[in-house]
Amino acid sequence: MTAPDPIDLLLVSAESTNLPPLNVNIVQVCTCESALQKLLVTDFAIIILDVLSVELNALVFAQWVRTKARMPSTPIIFLDHLNNADFPIELIYELGTVEYLTMPVPPVVLRAKIAVFIELYRKTIEGEKKVRASEDRFRTLFNSIDEAFCTIEMLFNEQGTPVDYLFLEANSVFEKQTGLHAPVGKTARELVPNLEPHWFEMYGNVALTGDPLRFVEEAPSMGRWFDVYAFRIGGEGSLIVALLFKDISAKKLAELERESLLKQVQAAHTQMTDIFQKAPAFMCTLHGPQHIFKNVNEHYFQLIGMRDVIGKTVGEGLPEVIDQGYVQILDEVYRSGKSFIGKDAHVKLQRQVDGPLEERVLDFVYLPLKDADETVYGVLVHGIDITERKRAEDGLRRLASELSQSNQHKTEFLAILAHELRNPLAPVRNGLEVMRLMGDDAAAIGSVREMMQRQVDQMVNLIDDLLDIARISSGKLELKKECVTLSKVVRTAIDSCMPVIHSSKHVLTVDIPEIPILLDADPTRLTQVLGNLLTNAAKYTPSGGHICLSAGIVENDIVIVVTDTGIGIPAESLASIFNMFTQVGNNNSDTTGGLGIGLSLVHRLVELHGGTVAVQSEGPGKGSAFIIRLPLTIHSNSGLINPDADAASTTAVQNHNLRILVADDNIDAAESLVNLFQLLGHQTHAVYDGIEAYQAAQSFRPDIAFLDIGMPGMNGHEVAVAIKNNLDVAHIVLVALTGWGTTLDRTESKTAGFDHHMTKPMDIDIVKKLLS
Ligand code: ADP
Numbered sequence: 001m002t003a004p005d006p007i008d009l010l011l012v013s014a015e016s017t018n019l020p021p022l023n024v025n026i027v028q029v030c031t032c033e034s035a036l037q038k039l040l041v042t043d044f045a046i047i048i049l050d051v052l053s054v055e056l057n058a059l060v061f062a063q064w065v066r067t068k069a070r071m072p073s074t075p076i077i078f079l080d081h082l083n084n085a086d087f088p089i090e091l092i093y094e095l096g097t098v099e100y101l102t103m104p105v106p107p108v109v110l111r112a113k114i115a116v117f118i119e120l121y122r123k124t125i126e127g128e129k130k131v132r133a134s135e136d137r138f139r140t141l142f143n144s145i146d147e148a149f150c151t152i153e154m155l156f157n158e159q160g161t162p163v164d165y166l167f168l169e170a171n172s173v174f175e176k177q178t179g180l181h182a183p184v185g186k187t188a189r190e191l192v193p194n195l196e197p198h199w200f201e202m203y204g205n206v207a208l209t210g211d212p213l214r215f216v217e218e219a220p221s222m223g224r225w226f227d228v229y230a231f232r233i234g235g236e237g238s239l240i241v242a243l244l245f246k247d248i249s250a251k252k253l254a255e256l257e258r259e260s261l262l263k264q265v266q267a268a269h270t271q272m273t274d275i276f277q278k279a280p281a282f283m284c285t286l287h288g289p290q291h292i293f294k295n296v297n298e299h300y301f302q303l304i305g306m307r308d309v310i311g312k313t314v315g316e317g318l319p320e321v322i323d324q325g326y327v328q329i330l331d332e333v334y335r336s337g338k339s340f341i342g343k344d345a346h347v348k349l350q351r352q353v354d355g356p357l358e359e360r361v362l363d364f365v366y367l368p369l370k371d372a373d374e375t376v377y378g379v380l381v382h383g384i385d386i387t388e389r390k391r392a393e394d395g396l397r398r399l400a401s402e403l404s405q406s407n408q409h410k411t412e413f414l415a416i417l418a419h420e421l422r423n424p425l426a427p428v429r430n431g432l433e434v435m436r437l438m439g440d441d442a443a444a445i446g447s448v449r450e451m452m453q454r455q456v457d458q459m460v461n462l463i464d465d466l467l468d469i470a471r472i473s474s475g476k477l478e479l480k481k482e483c484v485t486l487s488k489v490v491r492t493a494i495d496s497c498m499p500v501i502h503s504s505k506h507v508l509t510v511d512i513p514e515i516p517i518l519l520d521a522d523p524t525r526l527t528q529v530l531g532n533l534l535t536n537a538a539k540y541t542p543s544g545g546h547i548c549l550s551a552g553i554v555e556n557d558i559v560i561v562v563t564d565t566g567i568g569i570p571a572e573s574l575a576s577i578f579n580m581f582t583q584v585g586n587n588n589s590d591t592t593g594g595l596g597i598g599l600s601l602v603h604r605l606v607e608l609h610g611g612t613v614a615v616q617s618e619g620p621g622k623g624s625a626f627i628i629r630l631p632l633t634i635h636s637n638s639g640l641i642n643p644d645a646d647a648a649s650t651t652a653v654q655n656h657n658l659r660i661l662v663a664d665d666n667i668d669a670a671e672s673l674v675n676l677f678q679l680l681g682h683q684t685h686a687v688y689d690g691i692e693a694y695q696a697a698q699s700f701r702p703d704i705a706f707l708d709i710g711m712p713g714m715n716g717h718e719v720a721v722a723i724k725n726n727l728d729v730a731h732i733v734l735v736a737l738t739g740w741g742t743t744l745d746r747t748e749s750k751t752a753g754f755d756h757h758m759t760k761p762m763d764i765d766i767v768k769k770l771l772s
Contacts (some may be wrong), residue, residue, distance in 0.1 A: 003126070007118055010038060012061075013050035013079075024118060032061050039069040045121035046114060049086070051080045059088045062095045075117045079103055116384075128413045139228035147246045148177035154200075154207040154239045155187065162204025168240065176246040179222065194221045206230045216248065225252035272417050278521040282385065285369065286314060287378040291330050293317055294378065302383050303360065307349035318521040320350050320357060330379055337376045340366040342383070344390075360387045409580065409596075417595060421462070424455035431455075465597055467739075468528075468582070472604045476742050477610055479522035486517040486551060486558065493530035494549070500538045501547065508534075511550035516557060517629065524607045530615075532598045533562040533626050540567030540624070556632050557611075562710045563625040577615055578603040606630070658682045658771060661702035663693035663719070663735065665711045669760075673706065676764070680771070690714025694722050697729045704771070706758075709749070717752035722752035735770070737762070 011019065012035040019026065028277050029035045035047070044326055047065065051058050058078055066072050077099040080087060090465045091099050099113055142149060150170035157163045163425070167183040175181055196219060206213050212231035219226060228245040239417060276283055282299035286292060291314040301307075310319030314327055321327065324347060333340050342364045345421040348357040364383025368376045431452040438444045469479035490512055490566065501508050530549070537547045541564045550559040569577060573584040573770040583596040605615045611630035619625065660677045664670035665688050674684040685700045687693050691713035697705060705723070709716035716736055724730050733756070741759040749757045 007045045007122060009114070009118070010035060010040060010042075010047045011042040011050075012047065015052075018107075019048070019114070020107040020109060022114055022118065028611040034264075035061075036064060036068070039065060039071075039074070041070065043071045044074050046117040047074055047076045048114070049076060049078050051078050051342070052082070053085075059091055062092055062098065066095050075099070075120070077101060077106070077113065077117070081463070089730060134141045143172045145171070146173060147244055148174040149242065149244050150174055150183065151233060151240055152188075152203065154204050154241060156204065156239075160202040162207070163199060165203060165241070167191075175244065177226075180222070192219075192221055195219065196221055203230055203241050203243075206232055207241050210236065216252075218252075223250045227540075247589045249481050261389070267721070280383055280384075282364075283380065283382045285378055285380050287369075288328065289331075289334055291315075291327070291334070291379065299385075303351075303362075304349055305355075307351075307353075310612070318349070320348060324348065330366060333368055333379050334376055337368045337370065337374070339368060342366075344386070360385055361390045362386065405579075409582070413504045413580075413595060413597075413647050415430075416487035417466075421459065424459045427455050428452050462595070465595075465601055468601055469597055469604075472601075472608070477608070478742055479525060481520050481522050484519050484521055484523040484526075486519055486560075487512060489519070489521070489523055489526045490530060490549060490551070490560075492523070492527045492532060496527070496531045497534040497538060500535055504538050504541070504543050504545070506538055506541060506543075506545045506547050509546070509548040509550075511548065513552060515554070516536070517551070517632075519558065521609055526609070529602050529605050529628065530560070530562070533628075536598060536626075537562055537566065537624070540564065553632060554629075558632050560628040561625055563623060565623045568620045568622040569615065569624050570620055572684065573615065574615055578613070601624075656702055659700065660701040660771075661693070661696050661700055661705040661732075663687045663696070663711060663716075664708040665689060666708070667699075669708075673762075676767075678769075680768070690716070690719045697732060698726070701729065702732055704735065706735045706737050707754075709736060709738045717748065720749070720753040 007024045009019075009022065009026045011026055012030075012032060013028060014030045021484045027038060027042075027044070029038060032049075035049075038044075039047075049058065049061065062076055065074060065076060065596045069105070073096070076092075078092065079101055080085075081103045083102050087100065087104055089100050092100065099117075101110065101113070104111075148171060151168040152165040155160050155170055164187045166187050167185065170183045173615065174183060183191060198217075199219070202215070202217075203214060205211070209230045214229050214231065216225065217225070217287060225248050226245050227248045228243060230241055230243050233242050234242040249721060259386055268706040269647050276295060277297050279297060279299065282297065282303045284296040285294045287294045293309040293312055293314070293375070296309060307317065314330065317321050325392060326347065329340050331344075332338075342362065345362045345364065346359055347362060348359050350356070351358050362383050363386055364381060367380040367382065369378040370376055371382055431448045435445050438448070452597050468477060490510065494508070494510065534547065534549065536760045541547065545565045547565075548563045549560070550563075552557060553559070573582075576582050577584065580600040582599070601615050606628055611628060613629075614627045616625040616627065660674075660682045662670050662673045662677070662684060663686075664673070667688055670686045670688060674686045677684045685696055685702065687696045688711075690711040693705070693707060693711070694714060696702075697719075707716040707719055711719075716738075720736070721732050723732055723734065734754045735753040735756040735758055736752075737760060738745060738749070738759055739760050741757065746757045758766065
């Protein structure tokens with residue numbers, strides 16, 4: 001507890017005035033002037049003025065004190081020794097806190113009076129001290145808080161709408177927080193002319209309701225954000241509002257920046273996730289040293305199959321890869337922080353539950369995932385499944401090799417073809433020479449002609465086969481299917497092969513059911529098929545062998561088997577024997593060898609009939625068997641079908657002595673045909689282009705005209721149209737002679753006016769039939 005401050009008492013008296021003992025410090029001066037000087041610098045609790053001993057008028061002194069002293073309200077006690085009626089008591093009392101005493105005053109009274117003033121002074125001093133201390137504290141607080149504080153008085157317009165406010169006081173931080181200088185005494189609009197109206201509304205509301213308000217708001221007009229606490233000062237009706245606030249622009253901007261950065265980061269993350277998920281490559285991230293699946297994209301699931309791997313280690317998620325070396329590589333990447341690139345890597349995966357292990361081929365990379373401080377925390381697996389591409393590449397490689405093989409076959413084929421075509425030509429040429437030399441030796445010419453006939457037949461067969469293959473390949477070969485008996489087809493085929501079978505002294509056994517078996521087939525083509533197989537059997541069986549043709553019905557198929565006891569076929573050649581240009585090893589080392597197209601033709605013709613052909617052989621020297629299966633149409637034992645019924649149709653040719661016109665730009669072809677017709681007893685005329693043909697039709701007036709289609713001048717079709725349009729000659733029977741015999745070709749010639757359509761080379765029997 002501190003000692004009370006000493007209290008001073010000013011005694012103005014020239015005499016030594018006896019004052020009663022008081023616990024005060026008595027300062028005595030003799031003159032008013034000295035008293036006044038003291039009063040300018042010191043606070044006194046009371047002034048006691050001895051009126052007689054001072055020269056100055058008491059009233060003047062009192063007025064002076066009230067106006068100039070440090071403490072103008074200091075009480076003054078006037079001591080008068082005379083009961084002076086002139087003393088201006090009333091005026092003095094008007095100056096306040098004075099006492100006028102006429103001496104002698106009993107000391108006890110004087111003491112009591114002085115004590116009252118002293119006590120009053122002490123209380124005043126203490127009260128003032130308290131107030132000052134409190135004010136000081138408030139000021140200190142007011143000025144030391146780092147938040148701005150101000151009080152404002154709300155200003156309303158006539159309609160009661162808050163329109164502005166006046167700053168009453170503001171602390172030192174105010175300017176720093178607002179940027180507004182010396183606000184006190186100014187209105188908000190003066191300081192910030194375009195201040196947003198909502199500030200007035202909010203503060204007006206606080207003033208009117210007394211409800212304090214806490215908010216964060218932007219003042220765009222000031223370019224700042226504020227965090228404000230507003231409350232009313234005073235009770236209802238008070239328009240004073242205190243504002244405690246802080247400029248939080250920096251914080252707010254940082255916040256906004258953070259939000260925008262966060263959004264950018266989120267957008268980037270979304271984008272990355274999107275890229276990760278939709279990337280055309282497979283990707284996954286494995287975290288930690290255990291390689292735990294964290295993120296897996298669609299392509300990765302396509303690779304491994306839809307399984308639940310997230311949160312599992314590679315070993316748990318893909319148990320089948322544990323022993324395939326990949327986990328060790330992942331360990332190494334995680335340990336070393338170095339990436340690993342895998343090329344053409346084979347991995348076996350169980351892509352379906354309980355499914356088999358499937359081998360996939362992958363190009364991939366293991367990339368270590370690192371923290372900011374370069375610590376590896378996982379591995380990114382990224383790659384593409386190249387299995388299909390590899391397969392396609394392998395397929396292409398295989399195809400290329402097959403193509404090159406086939407190209408080689410073709411080259412060989414062309415060489416053989418040249419050889420095969422030249423072979424029969426040499427004897428033909430020789431034959432011509434012999435005939436020229438022989439002159440009229442009919443017997444010798446007869447044998448040469450037979451030899452030439454054989455050679456020409458061989459060539460025709462060869463070219464026929466080639467044409468057939470070409471037609472089948474281009475889809476132009478059409479079967480002329482009819483209802484035909486198996487026995488007839490077999491018999492025709494055997495007839496055509498008998499010369500070669502006989503010449504090799506083979507024994508042929510035929511074993512077919514007695515009941516007629518009906519086929520819906522092209523008899524010519526089927527005969528060709530069986531003929532080929534029988535000829536091969538004869539060709540590839542050493543002399544004196546045994547050939548067997550058997551047929552039967554198995555389930556719903558007709559099965560025809562041609563076996564031989566010949567040289568057989570090695571196992572490795574069985575699969576390719578029906579391919580074009582295939583010839584087995586040295587099988588054709590002797591003169592029997594052909595072009596390697598016969599079996600291909602057999603295969604394709606049987607296929608065209610909806611059937612299959614297969615080969616069997618125990619190996620070289622063990623003979624061969626060719627098995628044909630054809631769909632069964634009907635079979636009958638009713639006797640209704642006479643397989644030989646049409647044999648009678650090959651009636652003898654009756655000579656009518658016709659006039660025949662032959663038109664062909666191939667002179668040899670035209671001449672040979674003309675010779676043939678002459679030998680048959682007809683009158684003939686040959687021409688070599690279309691225009692001549694039309695002229696000859698009018699001048700020679702034939703009964704029948706054989707017209708080639710591809711001729712200079714006018715083609716066969718044009719000649720036919722012209723003839724049929726000319727009434728004089730329209731009756732002539734027109735026969736088209738062409739290399740092509742598809743339905744389209746036949747339709748075209750029919751449309752042009754042809755009565756018959758024959759393909760080259762012409763079958764002489766058919767021609768004879770036609771002429772008859
Ligand atoms: P080509 O007989 O004209 O060479 P093919 O296509 O008919 O052509 O036959 C292809 C090859 O199949 C023959 O070259 C021959 O090596 C082999 N071959 C065909 N038939 C038989 C058979 N019955 N016995 C042994 N080898 C055969």
